[in-house]
Amino acid sequence: MTLIKSISGFRGTIGEQPGDNLTPIDLVKFASAFSQWMKEQPGDDHLKIILGRDARISGELVGSIVSASVNAMGIDVVDLGFATTPTVEVAVVEEGADGGIILTASHNPGQWNALKLLNNKGEFLTAEDGKRVLELADNELFQYVPVDDLGQKHMLEYYEEVHIRKILELPLVDIEAIKRAKFKVVIDCVNSVGGIAIPKLLNALGVMDVVELYCEPTGLFPHNPEPLPEHLKDLSEAVVTESAHLGFVVDPDVDRLAIICEDGSMFGEEYTLVAVADYILKNKVGNTVSNLSSSRALRDVTQTYGGQYSPSAVGEVNVVAMMKESNAVIGGEGNGGVIYPDLHYGRDALVGIALFLTHLAKQNVSCLELRNQYPDYYISKNKIELTADIDIDDLLSKIQTVYTDAEINTIDGVKFDFENGWVHLRKSNTEPIIRVYAESNSSEAADLLAKEIMDAIQKLK
DSSP: OOEEEETTEEEEEBSSSBTTBBOHHHHHHHHHHHHHHHHHSSSOSSOEEEEEEOSOTTHHHHHHHHHHHHHHTTOEEEEEEEOOHHHHHHHHHHTTOSEEEEEOOTTSOTTEEEEEEEOTTSSBOOHHHHHHHHHHHHTTOOOOOOGGGOOOEEEOOOTHHHHHHHHHTSTTOOHHHHHHHTOEEEEEOTTSTHHHHHHHHHHHTTOOEEEEESOSOSSOOSSOSSOOGGGOHHHHHHHHHTTOSEEEEEOTTSOOEEEEOTTSOBOOHHHHHHHHHHHHHHHSOOEEEEETTSOTHHHHHHHHTTOOEEEEOSSHHHHHHHHHHHTEEEEEETTTEEEOTTTOSSBOHHHHHHHHHHHHHHHTSOHHHHHTTSOOOEEEEEEEEOOTTSOHHHHHHHHTTTOTTSEEEOSSSEEEEETTEEEEEEEOSSSSEEEEEEEESSHHHHHHHHHHHHHHHHHHO
């Protein structure tokens, strides 16, 4: 089965059996259930949603089915066509829409697609709202309107230009500083919507020397679209051979940003947020947030400026909730996800690029020199496979009694904070495994920390 239903949306591979994969029948049901949820919200009777998609081959088909289903529920659709996830989030607010649907499976391979669901704030649904949509979908609790009440579809393409304009208007984006730096940049957009938006953004920022890799929005991903070091050899080589200052790579829907230094090395996905937060905190005193599985480096940088760092449960909606609660000026996730609330509450690689380039220009150092200004931490990612009959919650409860000397956080699984690092244990929602993330000041130390905890869990089984 490759259909995943969760409170944040619906994801699966295209084709085969309804209920097991993302088929036309499933698309109709999910779009109709979300439409019904929108009708249940207080507000005007005449509703509209924003629809946008990445460049996946299945996108046009999926978009047609979803749009028609929403119209059949009596709701208007404003279709942006190709659009990044953050562009759709911005458009929901700018256009006064009642919700949004983004058709993208993020970093998943090309055979996947998904419906990401937004509320009228352009933010992902809360757990309570997501559960209601699931209930409506599972029980088919929706009703279509008669012909006279059908919704209408309107096209509103090139909305990335509105998004870019709003980025340029941010006080902490310094176009003149970026122009003076005369950066040469290589970009890898995995043949998706980043290939439309990022060249436009760089041009608007005054970056005239741009080398484009895989910027045609064909949906034919040239490599695994998750921006990890092992997938970015072409970009790393191009940065060196082109004598560029740096390289940027995004995932297919452009909510994650990874950076390549001038020597072809990774700046580090974890450090995208750290560097941007450093720049924001230099100019604006405040607090920060990232999820429990993100690097300790953000905490260190935040405390340097007298701010307070708060961890959240994993998941963008949880990060956003904690950011609002703590009045954070910057936040995000360690996978290259930057959330800058002065623009909107969503991970946004475009604003990440603008803020990072401003920071780099004002520091007047190389990308590698900037990276070396931050503390070195290394994350080890592992998992423990268990049989289906094992009570994972009970295991996570028992392991807390073993490490009473650690600072323990239980808002999302169990996290142990030690003096020399941390370990975060989370159970999977889809399979009998425990995910084990550990961080320390060397890769060897992180691996050892993870192994110690994993061995202790095995003894408790």
